[in-house]
Every structure is written in C-alpha cells, then in structure tokens.
Amino acid sequence: MKKWVMALFLGIASPVLAQDGDLDDKFGSGGIVVTDLKGASEWGRSVKIQPDGRILVGGYAMVEENQDFLLIRYLEDGTLDDSFGISGIATTDIAGGADYGYSVALLPDGMILLAGEVQTGESYHMAVARYHDDGTIDSTFGTDGVVIVPVGNSSAAWSVVTDENDYIWLAGQAVMLESNDMVVVRLKPSGEPDPDFDSDGIATFDLGGNDVAWSIALLSDGSFLAAGYTNLKGTDDFALIKGNSEGRIDEGFGDLGSVILESNDGTDRCRAVRLDFENHIYLGGTLFEDGKYKAAVIRLLSDGKADDTFGIKGIASYSLFGDYENGYDLELQADGKTVWAGHSRVEGTWTFSIMRLKEGGALDLDFYDSGYRSVPIGTGQSIGFSVEVQDDGNIVMAGYQSDAETQDVAVARMMGSSGPLPVELSSFTGYLSGNQVYLSWTTKSESNNYGWEVQRFHPDPEGPEETGSQETEWKTIGFVAGNGTTNVSKSYSFQSQIMVPERSRRATHQSLFRLKQLDLDGSVSYSQILSVNDVPGGFQLLGNYPNPFNPTTVISYQLSENSKVTLQVYDVMGRLVATVVDGNLEAGFHQTVFPATGLSGGVYFYTLRAGNQTQTGRMLLLK
Structure with a gap:
C-alpha cells in the first residue's frame, strides 16, 4: 500500500492525495477507533450513520x-x-x-x-x-x-x-x-x-x-x-x-x-439483501468455489431471475486474500457501485476486509488500486460485520478486535467517493387534480444537468382499470430539460394528463412519482419518491419536501376556495414556534417556504387552517 509519494520539483516535496480505500486519518487514530468497556467481551455488530x-x-x-x-x-x-x-x-x-x-x-x-x-x-x-x-x-x-x-x-x-x-x-x-x-x-x-x-x-x-x-x-x-x-x-x-x-x-x-x-458442495451463505432504484436485487455473502470461500455479490432482476448484465450470469465472486472471505454486509453507493464487507483470513489471521465493485460487477480499481483491502486492527483477530457509506462517500466498518482474552468494539473509516450527484434538489412537490398531475421542483445547484425524466410507479399487478394491462414498474411520462451547470437556484414544473390512480391505492387516491435526473455524460440519479394525493379542487395539506430537512423546507397545500388562511408551526409540546402564513389566499395550489432559523433539531407539527377546515402534518428538522 502506498501512503505517500514524494516528488522533488523546485525543492518542494508534494504528497499524493489520499485515494479511495486509504484509512481516514481524521477519524480516531489513523482511521481506527477501539472502544474497551473493560469487560471480557464487547462486539460491534451493526453500524449506522x-x-x-x-x-x-x-x-x-x-x-x-x-x-x-x-x-x-x-x-x-x-x-x-x-x-x-x-x-x-x-x-x-x-x-x-x-x-x-x-x-x-x-x-x-x-x-x-x-x-x-x-x-x-x-x-x-x-x-x-x-x-x-x-x-x-x-x-x-x-x-x-x-x-x-x-x-x-x-x-x-x-x-x-x-x-x-x-x-x-x-x-x-x-x-x-x-x-x-x-x-x-x-x-x-x-x-x-x-x-x-x-x-x-x-x-x-x-x-x-x-x-x-x-x-x-x-x-x-x-x-x-x-x-x-x-x-x-x-x-x-x-x-x-x-x-x-x-x-x-x-x-x-x-x-x-x-x-x-x-452452487457446489461447500457452504454458501447470504447475509445481506439490498434494492436499487430500479428494484434490482443485490445479495451479499460468501460462495464456495474452486475450493475457496469467496467474497460474493449476486444481482437479480425484480422477478428473481439472474441479471446477466452483472458479473457472470448475475454473480460476481472474488478470492481476495487466500482461501476464506466471510461476507456479512452490503451497501449500494449513489453512483451504482457496490460495497461488500466482512472479514478475511490473511496469512492465518482474521482481519476486516472490504471490496468495491463497479456497476457491472467488476472490481473497482479506483478503490485502493485493487478494488479491495484488509484492515488489521491490533495484534490479534479483527472481525468485521457491518458497513455504511457516508454522504461524502467515506466508508465506515464496525466489528471487534480481540487478543488472547478479550474482545473490544472496533470501528474503521476509509476514504471513499460515491460520485458527486450532478444536481441537488431543494424541493419536490405535487398534486393530482382529476386526471392531471402537477409537479414542481427546485434545485440549489446543477452540474452538467441534461434534464429530467418524470416517472410514475404502478404497483398494482392488475393494472389500471382503463387498460387491464399489467403495470409493475416505473414508467416515464414526460421530460423536462435541465440548465447544464449553474450555481443559481432553478425552478421546474411539469403538467400532464395521466391515467387515474392505481386500483391498489384508489382508497387513498395516491400516486407515486420520482425524477430521473440525466447527466450530460449519460449517468443518472433519482430523487426521493413523492406520494401525491388526488385533490380535485378540495382542501388538502400536501406535505413538505424535503423531510427530514435542514435548514429550510417547502410546505405545499391546496385550497378549494378563496380563504383566510393560517399556516402555523408547533413543537412537540404544542407551543407555537412560527406563523408562516396569515392572510387571504385564492383557491388553488400553493407552496410556502419554511426557514427553521434558530430552532433546535427535532419533530415539529404544522397546521393549515382555511375557514372551518384544518389539517396537520409532521416534519423533522435535523441539526
């Protein structure tokens, strides 16, 4: 492993920037934290950010x-x-x-x-x-x-x-x-x-x-x-x-x-299942092949069949350090890469081990030059069980390290990059009126943004009543051009005639939508899924986006008639903390920005009142 390469140029020594997979020296001691509760045995089994x-x-x-x-x-x-x-x-x-x-x-x-x-x-x-x-x-x-x-x-x-x-x-x-x-x-x-x-x-x-x-x-x-x-x-x-x-x-x-x-006669064990935005199924664990226990990731289609575009007939398996890679966890990055984690036997000693694959299942050579690495902790065994990818792409693993008599919780953090998303959404809201959908969204900034496919989900296997067809996937219902690269906030809207809400959701009159953002280089990312209500001219509080949020969120609502309106925010004790709207508004769709300046993190409730009608929503402020 290369830590530093010194290049002499005009008498200046220049360190090479840390690469993905290097231990993060801003975390603990050299990227590792060991916590001893002074007992005989402490195991870290699961990590969350x-x-x-x-x-x-x-x-x-x-x-x-x-x-x-x-x-x-x-x-x-x-x-x-x-x-x-x-x-x-x-x-x-x-x-x-x-x-x-x-x-x-x-x-x-x-x-x-x-x-x-x-x-x-x-x-x-x-x-x-x-x-x-x-x-x-x-x-x-x-x-x-x-x-x-x-x-x-x-x-x-x-x-x-x-x-x-x-x-x-x-x-x-x-x-x-x-x-x-x-x-x-x-x-x-x-x-x-x-x-x-x-x-x-x-x-x-x-x-x-x-x-x-x-x-x-x-x-x-x-x-x-x-x-x-x-x-x-x-x-x-x-x-x-x-x-x-x-x-x-x-x-x-x-x-x-x-x-x-x-597979073969050996022991194969799956210990993780994950779904991507298109409902591909990822399984992570250990496969016995060629006399070795290999690190394995399997990708299936949504119907359970092997995805032949991934690895070899849907299977990507690798012998990393020798004869035994024991897989325990799996995470999917925003850029489509897959992180496998567990522990491996390296020269007779168990150590944390981690592997990163490209979208098609090949080893990602941008990760530690090889696509994988071990993380020995202490002088004894170190057993990794769980992995999480932070928003900045850094990778955190948890487990325990042991000596002859005790086990202590161990955590390691490695440098990583999940591929910066080209667009940052600040709001995404909408509503249905009759057979029309009205969606609007706002970006904080954009980088190489080609545009947006607006997609709708049909979860009912019986399909919409009009067609009788089977609709069980995301369908693109329109396209909105983006603004390339800009640091200025941009607003978008979309209106289209659609089929009536799915039969499985007709009791609540809801439909699911998302935005598929297309980059100029062909890469894609997806928004959060938005559940919107069918509000044919009625009074309706449509929720807030984003939620959770920090520091601002957009509250959307529909008025059935011209009304005197108040929109007020309360803390969990019922105390009024803000009046966001207090005045006369016309019938129709409205959006109001709520800035949570000066408020502590936690759950808040917002109440919309128009005439004798009242509805309340819940939001979470992160600090």
Whole structure:
C-alpha cells in the first residue's frame, strides 16, 4: 500500500492525495477507533450513520456476568459522544439473562432501534428495544422499552428495518418442531404485533431444510424480501423469499415465491439483501468455489431471475486474500457501485476486509488500486460485520478486535467517493387534480444537468382499470430539460394528463412519482419518491419536501376556495414556534417556504387552517 509519494520539483516535496480505500486519518487514530468497556467481551455488530453525521454502533457487551444490549455513539472524528448514554455508551439488561444485539435501525424522529435475541428462562427469543436520541430507553415502547417476540422453541432477529409508516420489521430464524424456519415479524410503531400481517404479526417460512433469514428489504408496494440461506439441497445455499404486505408468500416471484441459488458442495451463505432504484436485487455473502470461500455479490432482476448484465450470469465472486472471505454486509453507493464487507483470513489471521465493485460487477480499481483491502486492527483477530457509506462517500466498518482474552468494539473509516450527484434538489412537490398531475421542483445547484425524466410507479399487478394491462414498474411520462451547470437556484414544473390512480391505492387516491435526473455524460440519479394525493379542487395539506430537512423546507397545500388562511408551526409540546402564513389566499395550489432559523433539531407539527377546515402534518428538522 502506498501512503505517500514524494516528488522533488523546485525543492518542494508534494504528497499524493489520499485515494479511495486509504484509512481516514481524521477519524480516531489513523482511521481506527477501539472502544474497551473493560469487560471480557464487547462486539460491534451493526453500524449506522445518523443524519447529523454521528456514528452509531450496536451490539452487545459483557456487563458483570451476562451479555447486555450495547449502543455506542461517536462524533464524526471518532471521539465518544458525551451527550449519549454515559460517556457515549448505553447498555441494557433486557431480561436478566444473556442479551445479544445484532441490528440497528434509525427512525425519522431520532429514535433508535436495536434488535437481536434475549434469554428468557432456558430459551432465546427475538427482541427489539427502542431508545431516545440520548441513549435512554423509551419506556412508552412495548414493555418498559422492549418487545420480546417468542417464536417456536427459540428464535433470533438478525435484521431490523422500518417502513414509511414507522412499522418495525424483524427478520431472523426460529427453531420449530423439526427444523429452523425463516421468520419475518411486523410490529406497529407502539411495539404491538400487527394483526394485518399473517393474523398475529408473525410469518414463518419453511423452505424444506434448516432456513435462516439474515436480512430484509422492503418494496414500495408493501411487499418484502427476506434473504439468508437454507440447507435444503444438503449444504447451505443462498436463499431468498418474497412476501406480500399481508405476510403471505408471493408465488409469482422466482419458484413459487423463493429463489435458492445452488452452487457446489461447500457452504454458501447470504447475509445481506439490498434494492436499487430500479428494484434490482443485490445479495451479499460468501460462495464456495474452486475450493475457496469467496467474497460474493449476486444481482437479480425484480422477478428473481439472474441479471446477466452483472458479473457472470448475475454473480460476481472474488478470492481476495487466500482461501476464506466471510461476507456479512452490503451497501449500494449513489453512483451504482457496490460495497461488500466482512472479514478475511490473511496469512492465518482474521482481519476486516472490504471490496468495491463497479456497476457491472467488476472490481473497482479506483478503490485502493485493487478494488479491495484488509484492515488489521491490533495484534490479534479483527472481525468485521457491518458497513455504511457516508454522504461524502467515506466508508465506515464496525466489528471487534480481540487478543488472547478479550474482545473490544472496533470501528474503521476509509476514504471513499460515491460520485458527486450532478444536481441537488431543494424541493419536490405535487398534486393530482382529476386526471392531471402537477409537479414542481427546485434545485440549489446543477452540474452538467441534461434534464429530467418524470416517472410514475404502478404497483398494482392488475393494472389500471382503463387498460387491464399489467403495470409493475416505473414508467416515464414526460421530460423536462435541465440548465447544464449553474450555481443559481432553478425552478421546474411539469403538467400532464395521466391515467387515474392505481386500483391498489384508489382508497387513498395516491400516486407515486420520482425524477430521473440525466447527466450530460449519460449517468443518472433519482430523487426521493413523492406520494401525491388526488385533490380535485378540495382542501388538502400536501406535505413538505424535503423531510427530514435542514435548514429550510417547502410546505405545499391546496385550497378549494378563496380563504383566510393560517399556516402555523408547533413543537412537540404544542407551543407555537412560527406563523408562516396569515392572510387571504385564492383557491388553488400553493407552496410556502419554511426557514427553521434558530430552532433546535427535532419533530415539529404544522397546521393549515382555511375557514372551518384544518389539517396537520409532521416534519423533522435535523441539526
């Protein structure tokens, strides 16, 4: 690895700029932080980057005689965040026995979820705890801040995610009568099991062997993908299932709802599933090939078939350092590159390992000259489990490092670049009126912006009533030219006749839209998905964008008639903090900019009043 190259020119020594993959010397000590709680064992199992850039690691730690749930928060430079827990560290004894935290999720209001397994008597069961942003347990959630989900004889939750309604999804495994089964659980925001999901909030899936769901991804239509492995064919193979919003298997996906990727006689294990903007499915883990355990990324089409444009028949697998690469996590960058992470055996010692692939599955040689690297920490073993890509492209890994007697939480940060997005959106709003859609958006700046494809999503497999056709993908309904390169804010609008809202959403009269931004060099990026309401001349508060936001957001609303209007913002205690609008407005569509100058970060509510009509929305200010 080359750190510096000294070039003599007119007597001046010039350092070469750090490349992607180099350890970030602005983080910890040379890019590495090791946290010792002075116990025998502390493991970092999951890492998340909070919107303000602080780094949250979840796992478990030995406290007195048992393992407890563990959360650690670091500032951007790797120092412990004294505003969190006790000196940056929070531990929770869940049920008096051994408690293991495996996966962290962040909620829009700043709350934190940590899921795993806890010991209750002689058994272990799935559990999730919810914390305030300061690391204290949220006693309003479940029972004293914790929900335990007994499934089968024993169970464990390996992954937790949340959807747009703050419902909580757990994926894992349960020991049933004769074998392990995949388990997916859906909880209400309060922690109660959702009876609309397989009647009791718990869905189990038996693929015929010992089956494990290690990771879960959610689709915009309410369905889900659960990925892991099964030994149905004798040895462990990658396994993927798709279920609908009611918790039942989607038999139209793969082979009657599942995809099992059988390779050779060795052990293949999938531990991560991710979706890109076009619903390509990415699976990450380890494949046994040619007598070696290789780092593997598999890409499938949305129907479960292999994507032949990626790797070799959808598979990109690499032997990085020798005979064993153990994959645990996967992240997708904004520029289409894929980051695989785990640990590898290097000359007999386990070390953090990371690999970055180009969009087509080839090794990205702009990353550490080879497309991969190891990160040894300390003099013993270093085991990597989780990876996150920051907004600036830097890459954070978490796990633990060990010596002969103890294990300590370890975090490493590497330089990276996710490819600067050519356009920065500051607002994106819209509404439907009859069979017309009205969209508007504003940019802060643009770089080489060719223009925008306006796209609409059709999640209903039965299709719109007018055609009877099957529409299950994003459709381009128009194009708006961009402004090339400019540092001046630009505003755009789009109006078009469309088919009526999809049947699956007709009860709420909503449609989904997004912007596909095209760069002059042919690269693309996508906006957030916008859900807009059908408001045929009625009174409607249409929401705010962006949300979360900092420091400004745009609130959109529709008036049915000329009215005296007020738009006011309140904090969570119900105190008025701003009056944004107070006056007479004409009927029609309106947008108002709300600058949150001087306000602290957190949840705020905004209330629109026109005549005797009132509606309220929620927004999150990030600081």
